[in-house]
Every structure is written in structure tokens, then in C-alpha cells.
Amino acid sequence: MKTVAFITLGCKVNQYETNAMIQKLIEGGYKIVEHHEKADIYIVNTCTVTNMSDRKSRQMIRKVKEINPQAKIIAVGCYVEVAKNEVEKMKEIDLTLGNSEKVDIVKHCDNLLQDIKKDENNKKNEFSEFGTITYTEKTRAVIKIQDGCDRFCSYCIIPYARGRVRSRNPQNVISEITQISKKGIKEVVLTGIHIASYGKDFDEKYELIDLLEEINKIDGIQRIRLGSIEPLLITHEFIQRLSKLEKICEHFHLSLQSGCDETLKRMNRRYTTAQFKEIVEIIRKTYKNANLTTDIIVGFPQETEEEFRKTYEFLKEIKFYKMHIFKYSPRKGTLAEKMQGQILPQIKEERSRKLIELSDKNEEEYNKEYIGNEVEVLWEEEKQGIYKGHTKNYILVEQQKESAKQKENTIENVEIVEARDHYIIAK
Ligand code: SF4
Numbered sequence: 001m002k003t004v005a006f007i008t009l010g011c012k013v014n015q016y017e018t019n020a021m022i023q024k025l026i027e028g029g030y031k032i033v034e035h036h037e038k039a040d041i042y043i044v045n046t047c048t049v050t051n052m053s054d055r056k057s058r059q060m061i062r063k064v065k066e067i068n069p070q071a072k073i074i075a076v077g078c079y080v081e082v083a084k085n086e087v088e089k090m091k092e093i094d095l096t097l098g099n100s101e102k103v104d105i106v107k108h109c110d111n112l113l114q115d116i117k118k119d120e121n122n123k124k125n126e127f128s129e130f131g132t133i134t135y136t137e138k139t140r141a142v143i144k145i146q147d148g149c150d151r152f153c154s155y156c157i158i159p160y161a162r163g164r165v166r167s168r169n170p171q172n173v174i175s176e177i178t179q180i181s182k183k184g185i186k187e188v189v190l191t192g193i194h195i196a197s198y199g200k201d202f203d204e205k206y207e208l209i210d211l212l213e214e215i216n217k218i219d220g221i222q223r224i225r226l227g228s229i230e231p232l233l234i235t236h237e238f239i240q241r242l243s244k245l246e247k248i249c250e251h252f253h254l255s256l257q258s259g260c261d262e263t264l265k266r267m268n269r270r271y272t273t274a275q276f277k278e279i280v281e282i283i284r285k286t287y288k289n290a291n292l293t294t295d296i297i298v299g300f301p302q303e304t305e306e307e308f309r310k311t312y313e314f315l316k317e318i319k320f321y322k323m324h325i326f327k328y329s330p331r332k333g334t335l336a337e338k339m340q341g342q343i344l345p346q347i348k349e350e351r352s353r354k355l356i357e358l359s360d361k362n363e364e365e366y367n368k369e370y371i372g373n374e375v376e377v378l379w380e381e382e383k384q385g386i387y388k389g390h391t392k393n394y395i396l397v398e399q400q401k402e403s404a405k406q407k408e409n410t411i412e413n414v415e416i417v418e419a420r421d422h423y424i425i426a427k
Helices: 012-027 051-067 078-082 084-088 099-113 158-162 170-182 208-215 236-242 261-267 273-286 305-318 345-369
Strands: 003-008 031-033 041-046 072-077 095-097 140-144 187-191 223-226 251-253 291-298 322-327 374-383 386-391 396-400 411-419 424-426
Touching (some): 003 012, 012 031, 012 041, 012 099, 012 187, 041 078, 041 099, 051 072, 051 078, 072 078, 072 099, 084 095, 095 099, 140 170, 170 208, 208 236, 223 251, 236 273, 273 291, 291 305, 291 345, 305 345, 322 345, 345 411, 396 411
Parallel strands (some): 003 031, 003 041, 041 072, 072 095, 187 223, 291 322
Antiparallel strands (some): 374 386, 374 411, 386 396, 411 424
């Protein structure tokens, strides 16, 4: 039996697509092995969101070739899409595949093993459906509902790497979730490149909220989590309909990127800080336990001390639970790459450090507020006598295992007795 190993970099969409390719390959008669084991084919599912991702993608390709110099290497995904020429120069690679070609992975592996080198690039402007996928996760499954993005934020390469918005047929989403619910999975995470755009490409009006209402009806599924969302998705009408869906998890990852209007404008983000603040108020008014997290880019071209100060003050005011801080790095082919006023690395470093400090302080303070309270936790795993799980609003909970009773994949109400920097401890 021929063996295949995967290395997956980047976002949840890539993770989903790796799962889907694994399933296809198993059905196609391949055996999946770990990436540090010897395999006939290594598939590196690359990412290009930052320069660091590109570098890591290249490193991984080299690493697997060292494990088995005779193996065939396939590089797939976003890095391949945007830097095809660069990737193809790597002598380690036998085949490059774009995102839309992942669905035909079995055919490509079969061909490769027969030494047929192919490199077709037939990008289709429709959602590439993988079909039924087997999930290895016991408690939570990531479901891809959408691909592509039409936003063209000035720093982002993704619209070039993944193409225009394509939404997955709602019936296929429902049927996939229904199937996994029968396997006992209790939580689904809906993901995509820009899930706020879900339905935009349909002829009939059908939006994300319509899909959520359908998913909420599926028996067995107890939690529905939204992946990263664009703030403008949140309107009064959206939240009013959302708040009626009892399975929705009150964790909202709103990609803010900057807390300064001038910077947001240069980034080609389409909201102002005032609009963002209003959105946060709507959420917090509706969901008392709302957990808000975000992504911030520091050192965007021309970001002055004053602009950074505005961002810092705005973030202090909003007080997110957690912030993911990215130091701006120019992506070739984007508008921001050509902007004057690129920021020195040491300034980016300093700004990043300040925001990480703020994020850690917020997380610690929020965590302390849980002491003495009861929370609902879905236990995900048990390792070395410690259970780990998440609350509905995505706070990590740990508990010492006390009895032989297995609690994995069960939902339990527990009392919180201690708080640590990045998690809380249940009695
Ligand atoms: S919304 Fe902006 S940052 Fe997000 S994928 Fe689209 S272009 Fe990139």
C-alpha cells in the first residue's frame, strides 16, 4: 500500500482541506502516515499569509525531502498560487497544485507515482466540493463553508491566492454536519476565507444567518462556532436572529487590524473605529458572556507614533480578551508593498511588544473574573491526568482527573477555582 504524509501550514481552511484530502486518499487506497515517518508522497499544504509563512513552507518542503530523498513531493495551496515560479524552482518539488486542484488529489498522486509530472492550473470559479469527509477529531469539527475573498485589503495576498468568493451549497453543508453529528461530534466551527461574504455569489438571497438557522436545527450538534468574521457582518438584524439560536457560541473573533481610522483607510478596511465600537456594543448588550478576540497589524506603512497611540488607546477601551498581533510584512503584488513609508523592524517589534503586553494583561484580568463562577465546558482531551476543554465562549479550562471515569466529549458544568495567564482551572 502506498503511503502519504501531510504537513499543513496556515489557517483552518487549510486544515479542513487537508482532512478532506486525507479522506479522499484513504478511499483511493492510500495509507496516511505521520510526516516524520517515511512516506512515498509528502504533501505540503502551504500558506502565504506572511513572509514567514512562505519561509516555513519552503523549510517544510526541504525537511520532508531529507526524511525520504526518494519520495515524491507535492506542494499545494496558497503559496503555490501566488509564487508559482518561485516554488517551481525548488528542485525538491515534483508537482505543484493550486487550491482548486486539491479535490483531485488522488488522481494527482496516482499520476505522480506513475512518474507523470503534471502541472495544470484549471482554476474554476465555483466552490470545490470534497464530498464526505471522515473526521479524526472526537469533539469538534471544522467545516468549510466558503472560499475566496473580494475585499482586496491593501496588505493581503489572499484574494489573488484563493480567487473570488465562492459559497458552498447549503445542502452540502447541512448534510456534512448531519453526518458528523451522527458520529458523536458535538461542536462545529464554520470556517472560510471570508465567511461574512457567504451567499454573496448565490442567485437567490441566502446569507450566513440563514445557514446558521438551518445548522442550529441539527440534532446532536450542541455548539456552533464562527471562525474569524469581518466586523461589518454584525448588524442589529443579524444579532437579533443570531441570539435566537441557542447553539451559537458567544465567541466572536472580529478582525479589527488597526484602531486608527487613517490606518484603516490605507489598509482598505471598510469600517471606521466608531462603527466597530457600535458593533462591539451590540454584541456585548446581547451576549453577557461574549468573548471578543481580534487580529491587529502593527507597523503598517506610514503608521506614525500618533496613529499607533490611537490604536493602543482604542484597544484599551474595547478590552479584547485576546489579541493576535502581527508585525506588518510586505506581500509582493499587494498595494501596501508599494506604499512609501515602510516602518523599521525595531519600531514594529516595540509596538508589537506593547500590544502583546496589553493582550496578556486583559486575558489575565478576564480569567480572574471566572473564579467562583460556574461554566459549561466541553471536555476535549485527557493527557497525563489533566482534562482540557473549552467553555462555550472559548476559554480554555483545565481539570485534574480525579476518577477513572472518562469524560472526553462530554459537556459538564464546573466551578472555577483558579485563574492562570492563559487558562482557568476547574474544581
Ligand atoms: S478580508 Fe481582507 S484580509 Fe481578509 S482575506 Fe479578504 S482581503 Fe484578505
